[in-house]
Amino acid sequence: QVQLVESGGGLVQPGGSLRLSCAASGISFSIYAMGWYRQAPGKQRELVATITSSGRTNYADSVKGRFTISRDNAKNTMYLQMNSLKPEDTAVYYCNAAIGRTGYWGQGTQVTVSS
Numbered sequence: 279q280v281q282l283v284e285s286g287g288g289l290v291q292p293g294g295s296l297r298l299s300c301a302a303s304g305i306s307f308s309i310y311a312m313g314w315y316r317q318a319p320g321k322q323r324e325l326v327a328t329i330t331s332s333g334r335t336n337y338a339d340s341v342k343g344r345f346t347i348s349r350d351n352a353k354n355t356m357y358l359q360m361n362s363l364k365p366e367d368t369a370v371y372y373c374n375a376a377i378g379r380t381g382y383w384g385q386g387t388q389v390t391v392s393s
Contacts (some may be wrong), residue, residue, distance in 0.1 A: 280310070284384045284385065290388070294391070299357055300373030301353075302375060305375055307351060307375075309331050310375040311329070311342035312376075316389075317369055329347045344360065346360065346361075363391045370388050371387050372385075
C-alpha cells in the first residue's frame, strides 16, 4: 500500500519560514520523481517544485529563490524549505510521487501565511 504523508504545515507570519516533509512508504522511493503542488481556495492545483530521481530540480517562477526542494533517499522523505513566505503562498500543499504514467498523492498539509 502506497502512502505519502505530508507534515510541517501551519500558521506563519509573512516573511517567516516553514519546512514541509513528505514521508513515502510502499514505493521504491529513489526511482520516483517527486514534487510539491499547492491549491489555494477557489484555484486550481499548481506545481510548486519538482525533483527527479537524479536530483534535478524545477521551480515555479513564483517561488524561485525562496523555496528549496530536496530529498533524502535513505529516509524515503522529500522536503520543501519555504523562506520569505508571502500571504499568497497560503494553500494546501500536496506531495506527489510519479514514475511513467503512475502517480500518487498525499492528503495535503495546510500552510497559512498571515499576520
